[in-house]
Amino acid sequence: MSEFLDVPMGGSRRATKSHEDIVAYIDMLYKERHLIAETYCGGRVELTEQNQKRVRRLQQFRVLRPEGTREESFRLGITLNKHLDEVFQRLANYAVGSNFADQIQRLSRLVEEFGMARDEGRVDDQENYLSDFDAAAFEISEEVDALLMHARMSTDNNFANVQTYKEKLRQNEHFLTLMNKVSGTLVALQDRSFLDMLESTLAFEPLNTTYYRHIVDRLPGWRAILLDITSVLKTFLDKERKIGEAAKKIRTMALYLQKNPGYQPRDAEEYALIPDWAYLAPGITINAYPDLSRDDIRENLIETARTIPSLTAAPRKARSAGVLVHDDVVEVMEVKVTAVEAAIINFLRAANDSITPVSAREFLASTPALASIDPKISLLCLMSTIDSRRNSGARLIDGLTITRKTEAEDARSGNVQVWDICACKRA
Structure with missing residues (x-):
């Protein structure tokens, strides 16, 4: 079976003789799968009389390599070992890197x-x-x-x-x-x-x-x-x-305890002076209260109580009646509406009152205030008003059925001209 590894030096992978040769090599690896797994898990395999033939066979195909000068110990080849590390996500310290x-x-x-x-x-x-x-x-x-x-x-x-x-x-x-x-x-x-x-x-x-x-x-x-x-x-x-810094102190203390396993901290009474570390702990809070059940201190408590000044209740202040204050007159701001806006609102109201389509072109043209304005500009303002009020959810628009009448300016231009808008009350 060694002939399927006979590839010329420097040749490409197409120089491999046949598909069957590759299958035969993979089949050989499959037959020796237990020995390969044992070597990978244990890091090495020792040559014995029982596995000598199998080990030499894997060595011939560079699956196993001698471990330095120890001819009786073998490791997996670098390529196969690296492949198994990647498959099983096995990490080694400082092993990740490439040139x-x-x-x-x-x-x-x-x-x-x-x-x-x-x-x-x-x-x-x-x-x-x-x-x-x-x-x-x-x-x-x-x-x-x-x-x-x-x-x-x-x-x-x-x-x-x-x-x-x-x-x-x-x-x-x-x-x-x-x-x-x-x-x-x-x-x-x-x-x-x-x-x-x-x-x-x-x-x-x-x-x-x-x-x-x-x-x-x-x-x-x-x-x-x-x-x-x-x-x-x-x-x-x-x-x-x-x-x-804190981890360094803890690590130093841990090393000291490892070297001195019998260490016991001293009692507080053994210190001539209070150590600095003792000041890091919060002090004890003491709350004093009288024990009324003790007769021996009853007279002292009475004398102490007499020294406490009595507290008189503060007189309540009488509240005076309030004064009624009239609110200022709210200023009414007058919103000026242009002639075009007024005509558009009148058109939308007329369309809401009609069940038959009302022509915007004819309606706006019949408005005297718009006689000097181009009908195209009036229609453009109407379309803008419809779009803005539709987006804001205006009731004046929601109840209408609006149809745009269009015609192409030029078959090659791709532009569509809106020449009239008809609206009526939605059925």
């Missing part, structure tokens, strides 16, 4: 090689470079996704993979530095010179479409997640500054 600079530089190199292959008529090489460019862009997209997902998970869980306050603070500083690098990576992924190179010629259209699908179209979402993570990290730092 995107080399990957971005590789994209530029692939674009140049693609252009050279096209100019020289090497169609097969051109397809290979296109396939490699697609895979490289997808790999960057997946790594950015995974990086932001792990960072988001760690920050939302308040770095649950570490327990101590000091380690949480270090994790927070680490992720802040990492998010700054990711911010620079997102800027580099949208480099204007690289995008101009992809858009410079139609020959690069497949590369440009692929890059936008994997990278550019996802940049806004990545930036939003990055801002959320950075906000949480900065909030954590702000809380640390507020409680840092």
Whole structure:
């Protein structure tokens, strides 16, 4: 079965011999699933007589790798171990990170090689470079996704993979530095010179479409997640500054108690002077009250009561009768109505009293005050009044059936001219 791994150095994934070879390799992984799971969960597997053949077989396909100089101990290969970490969301301290600079530089190199292959008529090489460019862009997209997902998970869980306050603070500083690098990576992924190179010629259209699908179209979402993570990290730092001094004292006391488990605080009487920390506690409030049941202090209470001055009730002040004050006359403000407004109101009232449609053009034209005004202007004012009163729920409009008579000015202009409005009482 080793022949399905015989891929030429530097060849593309299309150099794999057949679909059946890939199925055979996955089937081999399935058969050895228990040994792979044991190695992943335990971190390593020891070579024994019982599993020697299976371990050597997995080593041949680079699923298992020797652990340094210990030839009898094996670990999972980096690629498979990383894949399982992503699937099961297993986090390791300071493990989130990636060198995107080399990957971005590789994209530029692939674009140049693609252009050279096209100019020289090497169609097969051109397809290979296109396939490699697609895979490289997808790999960057997946790594950015995974990086932001792990960072988001760690920050939302308040770095649950570490327990101590000091380690949480270090994790927070680490992720802040990492998010700054990711911010620079997102800027580099949208480099204007690289995008101009992809858009410079139609020959690069497949590369440009692929890059936008994997990278550019996802940049806004990545930036939003990055801002959320950075906000949480900065909030954590702000809380640390507020409680840092108190937490330091508590941590110092905890370390002292660990080193001196038999420590007992002294009694208050053993202190020659009151310690400073005692002043931090609020004092005891003492309330005094007379005990009337004690006969031995009864005479003293009587003498004390005699010294208390008697309180006389203050005389009630007689209230004088009020004076009736007349309200001022309310000023009536006169609202001036223009001739057009008056004619429009009269038209709406006439329409409310009629069950047959009343023509606004004829009604307004019969008004003497509007003789010098263009009928089109009167109709425009009427339409504006109808729209404004309809929006305000005026009763004068709600009870009417209003119809606009229109005609096209020009078949090619697209404009419609309103030459009359008819209204009557709604049935």
